Amino acid sequence: QVQLVESGGGLVQAGGSLRLSCAASGRTLSYYAMAWFRQAPGKQREFVAAKNWRDGIVKYADSVMGRFTISRDIGKNTVFLQMNSLKPEDTAVYYCAAVGLPPRARLSTTANEYHYWGQGTQVTVSS
Numbered sequence: 001q002v003q004l005v006e007s008g009g010g011l012v013q014a015g016g017s018l019r020l021s022c023a024a025s026g027r028t029l030s031y032y033a034m035a036w037f038r039q040a041p042g043k044q045r046e047f048v049a050a051k052n053w054r055d056g057i058v059k060y061a062d063s064v065m066g067r068f069t070i071s072r073d074i075g076k077n078t079v080f081l082q083m084n085s086l087k088p089e090d091t092a093v094y095y096c097a098a099v100g101l102p103p104r105a106r107l108s109t110t111a112n113e114y115h116y117w118g119q120g121t122q123v124t125v126s127s
Contacts (some may be wrong), residue, residue, distance in 0.1 A: 002026045002116040009121030016125075022082040022118055033101045034079040036070065037111055038092035038123075043055055044126045047109040048094070049081060052101060059107045064090075085095030086125045093120040 008020040022034070035050035051058045051068040058070055069082040079096060097114035101107075108114065 002098060003116035004098060004116055006008070006096045006118040006121040009094060009123045011124045011126065012060055012088060012106065014088055014125055016086050017082070017084045018086065018123060020084060020094055020096075020121060020123070022079045022081075024077040024079075024116075025097065031101055031103065031112075032098055034070075034072070034095060034096065034098045035096065035107075035109075036079075036081045037097060037114075038090075038094045039120075040092040043092075045095070045111045047111070050107045050109065051079065052107055054101075057107065059109065060090045061109075086123075088124060088125045088127045091125050092116050092123060094123050 003025045004022050006022050010050045012018050032053050033050055036048040037045050038048050039045040047061050048064055049060045051070045067085045096118040098116040099114045
């Protein structure tokens with residue numbers, strides 16, 4: 001079993017920045033994807049960003065492209081989400097997710113295709 005623990009959420013003013021971290025422990029996946037999703041009250045969980053751990057290919061939601069960056073520290077089994085130019089619309093609980101990924105498989109943007117999830121971390125952006 002893989003455990004994911006997010007950290008780094010908090011309260012920030014519009015235009016500010018936050019860096020979220022997600023540390024993975026337990027069973028090591030040799031070929032996998034890690035992703036960030038978010039969910040605001042009363043809304044569906046939505047895709048934010050994903051990275052193929054082996055080849056580094058990334059995918060971003062249109063709403064965050066150019067503002068958010070997903071990155072990794074392979075040695076620490078940690079994925080980051082650097083969030084810049086934050087907007088009130090970014091307010092949500094942010095979840096880290098992971099899934100085993102066959103070679104050459106495309107990155108998924110669908111939450112139910114990810115098998116491992118963190119507990120979430122709250123990000124609140126004030127106007």
